Amino acid sequence: MIKIGIVGGTGYTGVELLRLLAQHPKASVRAITSRKDAGTKVADLFSSLRGKYDLAFADPADVDLASCDVVFFATPHGVAMAQARELTSAGVKIIDLAADFRLQDATVFEKWYGMPHACPDLLAEAAYGLPELRRDAVRKARIVGNPGCYPTTIQLGFVPLLEAGIVDTAHLIADCKSGVSGAGRKAEMGLMFSEASDNFRAYAVKGHRHLPETLEQLAPHSATPVNMVFTPHLVPMIRGMHSTLYARLTRTDVDLQALFEKRYAGEPFVDVMPPGSMPDTRSVRASNMLRIAVHRPGNGDLVTVLVVQDNLVKGAAGQAIQNMNLMFGLAETAGLTALPVLP
Amino acid sequence: MIKIGIVGGTGYTGVELLRLLAQHPKASVRAITSRKDAGTKVADLFSSLRGKYDLAFADPADVDLASCDVVFFATPHGVAMAQARELTSAGVKIIDLAADFRLQDATVFEKWYGMPHACPDLLAEAAYGLPELRRDAVRKARIVGNPGCYPTTIQLGFVPLLEAGIVDTAHLIADCKSGVSGAGRKAEMGLMFSEASDNFRAYAVKGHRHLPETLEQLAPHSATPVNMVFTPHLVPMIRGMHSTLYARLTRTDVDLQALFEKRYAGEPFVDVMPPGSMPDTRSVRASNMLRIAVHRPGNGDLVTVLVVQDNLVKGAAGQAIQNMNLMFGLAETAGLTALPVLP
Amino acid sequence: MIKIGIVGGTGYTGVELLRLLAQHPKASVRAITSRKDAGTKVADLFSSLRGKYDLAFADPADVDLASCDVVFFATPHGVAMAQARELTSAGVKIIDLAADFRLQDATVFEKWYGMPHACPDLLAEAAYGLPELRRDAVRKARIVGNPGCYPTTIQLGFVPLLEAGIVDTAHLIADCKSGVSGAGRKAEMGLMFSEASDNFRAYAVKGHRHLPETLEQLAPHSATPVNMVFTPHLVPMIRGMHSTLYARLTRTDVDLQALFEKRYAGEPFVDVMPPGSMPDTRSVRASNMLRIAVHRPGNGDLVTVLVVQDNLVKGAAGQAIQNMNLMFGLAETAGLTALPVLP
């Protein structure tokens, strides 16, 4: 059994890790920390866990994380990098669900997250945890930066087109829609039921932190410079993310359906839908599956890619476990085979 | 492996059976029928099942259900009883998720469902599939009538009080609230998003088919005659059921918390919450767990019992599988251990 | 035109007052205060008001409320009573949407709200602002305590039965369901979209502040002592309140439908629905109408009353304006005639 520690387990990615790990055949959660809720049983905070977890949140100071095989950081940005050196020195692997190890350029990190990076050398060795694009690196990594939710969908949607070199990469458009849980478990006015329900709006149109991450990761897949307009929107639903991607085709003689099917052949968690499909977010609810459909409306020179995932699973906790499986030589799908919950 | 047939698999209980059985260690779904959708792959109707089920809906005429070990009927009322004799004669066990084998009195069935009962003799031998109250009968049964969703919560909430003989059983009140999926997968005006969303209403105040079923089942647990007012309401949520039960105490010197805890000690799917709890429906979402809290507001002579379940799982498909497990001597929890999905 | 001041206008009752008063033929909002948002234009906080209100929130210290004809307090409990003496001395009428002038017994107020009452003498002269029951008192009042949202539905639902003396008044049951906006515009975890959506739960089962208020107001309508169990629930919808009321009939020979129709004949904002009706909350959305249906299920000795209202209108801001109309001798319906928004 893999001994697991979770730092900062009171948010949605934390409780989702607990839910998924409870069904994992090789996982044993040994410790979960929370400064604020130390002493509270996890099942008292999240009654869905009653009967399955007897564990209580522990004060970080009281926990010997060095005895774990792997530590997940489900914390705000900045926490994982502060503990990464000590843990990796002790032989503990790290999977950070925040942004500390996502951006490969420390100056870009500092610009967008407003803090210096605590360990640029570890950043350099960290793997970006999108298995479909970085599987080998993840397998060998001591530290994995788990991707942002939006970037996962945008990269998997655009990469086949970029690798084929058939789109204008300087004017990509990502019109993305996320369920409210993507904003985390925090009491902010705009996320209240009476504010977010029966409502739809864009946000962060000027610039969202997932933009530099996406651009950085897309670049090596493209022979030409990549630029993008990214518009995130808030959907009145709890879970689910739908990215509608647009690009101008520089060639229209390529079979797009075949291109995508070939690129993701054999991928256990990427489902290229049949031609004409319009996937709905609930088709992946509570599962680690991501579904893609590719369209060329009116047979014109614009391609439209539709991508759906559960932002808390493939967009966060599920992908983190997928990475863990790779890092420990387990079956990549271990603990992640439950079907989506529909309706 | 248990060979399973599902008759009428295009509704919510059908797709929920498929979801749950996919995770069951001993289940093998061999056939699923639908007259209307014969030939369609189940994964084409429910994209959540893509990659896991290659099965297509079959015309009932083309399927040899007699070769199954058990057949689930996820059909409208009246279908199971028409096929019950033939199947049981062939040694096939039956679990009906409709009402054909719920009401033990055939005349009551005819009154509320507007059709004569096709096989009153089989009705007499059928077990009412609420394991917490009828476990032994279910174990031995060839035919199980799976309870209605509301009756499951009402019975489990009232039975400890009735058995203890401490309430006025002639004036029970069940104020129940159900998510919209409880009405089934059918295109009715009142169930449309634009009608049911951001709205709340009672329905069937004059009389709901779950009332006679509940009264019939409660009677043997009470030394005095049982009568009840039952008010179902429609909640703008997909899954989930919350029953708020009221009874007048004839004795106020009984420790209600201890009474409930003792009654359900050891039950894997009934969670008696700590004193003062107010369970929310999402704490059981997509799981087979049912949670109960008992209150005596203002220390008066009225007892309030709060019961939550997922109407499609413990209220339908999950309970049906729990019954199957008992009928085949499996662990009662087999295939039903996944944690609730929260948020 | 009536010169109006609003104290504390950044909550839902504040913005609802602004919305309704904009359509009122005799209302002129002169000032609106908010300590926290002083200087911000109301239309910058609530973009729905753009183009209609040029007003900015003012610091309470900078506003001459004494020059208003009436001041609405849309504030937390305790604010109105601190300013009541000064304003009434200056000839300003007061309508408090919080609890300061609801409870007539100051000791009950202190017990439930945890603070001493600042002006028990003014409390004694204040009118309880439920026009259908206290119209004459409201007309003459300098100070009106606007009722709580739940108490409005419970009182209007039970009063005909109590006045007729045909129910067991010691065991009333009010099973009430409210949209989330009833909790106010505040960033609390339990009110977040991801927590409250697709979920249903009871709260405050042990005791809710609206219970003593309701009991105090019901008492004068009953020849026998009144006691009640009150269970509030949170519904995943923005607006709307549905109260399901139960009482044991001591006489079953009374025509309940006629009783209710007669009691509310001529009331512009109480709609007694035809026999067999089950009103939905959206039928009153955004309007000041309250609808009632009365049932006797199974012709038994329990009566069920269904009451719906918009918690922010008849349950708060609309009723406050109805009271203002009475206090200033206007048509009671002035500014309140807009139809409900459906769907």
Next chain:
Amino acid sequence: MIKIGIVGGTGYTGVELLRLLAQHPKASVRAITSRKDAGTKVADLFSSLRGKYDLAFADPADVDLASCDVVFFATPHGVAMAQARELTSAGVKIIDLAADFRLQDATVFEKWYGMPHACPDLLAEAAYGLPELRRDAVRKARIVGNPGCYPTTIQLGFVPLLEAGIVDTAHLIADCKSGVSGAGRKAEMGLMFSEASDNFRAYAVKGHRHLPETLEQLAPHSATPVNMVFTPHLVPMIRGMHSTLYARLTRTDVDLQALFEKRYAGEPFVDVMPPGSMPDTRSVRASNMLRIAVHRPGNGDLVTVLVVQDNLVKGAAGQAIQNMNLMFGLAETAGLTALPVLP
């Protein structure tokens, strides 16, 4: 008073017309027809109308529409054109909320709606009812084709850019999101609460009927040919539409904010928001207002325009009344001044 007839009043645009016209100072609804619901009182079908409308649905055969001043058609496509000649001959003005008089090219109509046009000559004289772009034509028209909901937002969002000649008009992108009521009041599986709630999806990616209408109307505003990719999506909310529009700038030295503000200066129902704004759909809920914000993300050469409206008001019934006001020489805002309902 203007004598008004409504043909086909049982859908959402019908009930919305009734709601809005009840507040209109010059409107008198004389007749409303429905073949299916003839004889039913409108207030029995829509309880929100109780007390305000005593009218019953009439069989079309029994109604003398020729005595009306104007007839609104809130019917499926094809109904208005069948009655247009007779009514206009009788001096009755017509406002069609379906598509019969939207497309100016009868062959395009036949292609997209699958039926021949019944009166191409009347089509030629009909005005396209988007007042902000066709005010003079509407004023003089006997027949108005009320625009589709999506086209209203797309046209008002793109026109300033097209008229200024500063975008690549051959590759416009309209990523649009609509609340479920936009699909009408009909019992279809995909529109059921349990299917559409907590879900997000694109639809009609291959081609939506609002595309040819939009292209036809945009053309005269552009010196270069217009082409567009249009992706509609279904949002789990009742009302509201959010269009996110993208275009490549051919010049980046134009002050976009000033361009939009100037274009819509004085428009009572178009609100150009301040720079940096991200309007939410609820900011126009139940009102005839449409709000626009224009962005140039990263100061690049792509412009993003955000447009919100209530699909049932500015996108349908409200705009129809705005057209009626113009056709009858009334104040354009008559009956349309109610503020949005928020929250």
